Amino acid sequence: MRVLGLETSCDETAVAVYDGAAGLMAHRVYTQTDLHEIWGGVVPELASRDHVRRLVPMIRATLAEAGLSSSDLGGIAYTAGPGLIGALLVGAAVGRSLAYAWQLPALGVHHLEGHLLAPRLEADPPPFPYLALLVSGGHTMLVDVAGVGRYRVLGESLDDAAGEAFDKTAKLLGLPYPGGAKLARLAESGRAGVYRFPRPMLDRPGFDFSFSGLKTAALLALKAAGPEPQARADLARGFEDAIVETLAIKSSRALAATGRKVLVVAGGVGANARLRARLAEVAAAGGARTAYPRAEFCTDNAAMIALAGEARLAAGERAGLEVVARARWPLAELAAPGG
Ligand code: KG4
Ligand code: ZN
Secondary structure (H helix, E strand, O other): OOOEEEEOOOOOEEEEEEEEOOOOEEEEEHHHHHHHOOOOOHHHHHHHHHHHHHHHHHHHHHHHHHOOOHOOEEHHHHHHEEEHHHHHHOOOOOOHHHHOOOOEEEEEEEEEHHHHHHHHHHHHHOOOEEEEEEOOOEEEEEEEEEEEOOEEEEEEEOOOOOOHHHHHHHHHOOOOOOOOOHHHHHOOOOOOOOOOOOOOOOOOOOOOOOHHHHHHHHHHHHHHHHHOHHHHHHHHHHHHHHHHHHHHHHHHHHHHHOOEEEEEEEEEEHHHHHHHHHHHHHHHOOOEEEEEOOHHHOOOOOOHHHHHHHHOOOOOOOOOOOOOOOOOOOHHHHHOOOO
């Protein structure tokens, strides 16, 4: 089936066409970072309004790029949650309405299912089953992926997501939003071990995370250190090491507990070079390997939504005529396609 995918759950407006046989035919992402930067974080109402402005022209442009018209499509999939409710409603309302007008089946897709299946956009995807570490600005999760729709959440963050912790600490250091990558750059000139921050939850069993205490520890250390550049770099390094080590150790424990041989890493924090290096080490130590979707499929995009939607639409799943979006939507509620 050939599916038009729409993603508007946060601050990316994205459109894609995915074909069950031919693969990805076109995809576009517009990032609203500039719009939110001066506010130091995503402003939900501004995000929704910008989705309204951009989505329909982007659908036209994406179809034109693929040389397709509405009659070449077999269905429409849109992110229905979790995310910012106003932002989600833009994609859900446009997707649902276009499907009605074009007489196509429609389906609301779980945003995290998109991330978990994103490696399948690649030509040589890792086979099921695999372990997935999802680390973004909104989520930190370890999920055992047995197949499409067959997910077991092993653990997740009880408070801040890893990317959120990076961004908040970057803000304390005076770095512009989103500061994760900028903090990582600052950490390059920092020395390991000068600051040793807590490794949250490592002393406890299970696979949950907690990062909000780390940010408080960073704030206290920063106040004590003052503005000296080397101290700021050392602090950034200490903070990055604490997050990376926590993610790496929990991932290694989850690989051991599940016996999986592939660790798929998705989400923007997966771009962090030190994290990549440590995950490769712990995976190798457990006889496993890491796998990353390419960068544009790691961060929010509509290609992964079209792919996940295609798997379910092709199995006969359909949304009703009403427009449905959910700010919260536990992954555990999903079942295998058609189920
Ligand atoms: O998946 P993503 O693009 O989208 C959202 O969750 O919205 O993830 C973005 C997050 C931000 O928190 C950003 O600061 C973080 O990923 N990030 C990084 C790096 N690059 C992006 N964090 C640490 N190191 C990086 N190199
Ligand atoms: Zn996402």
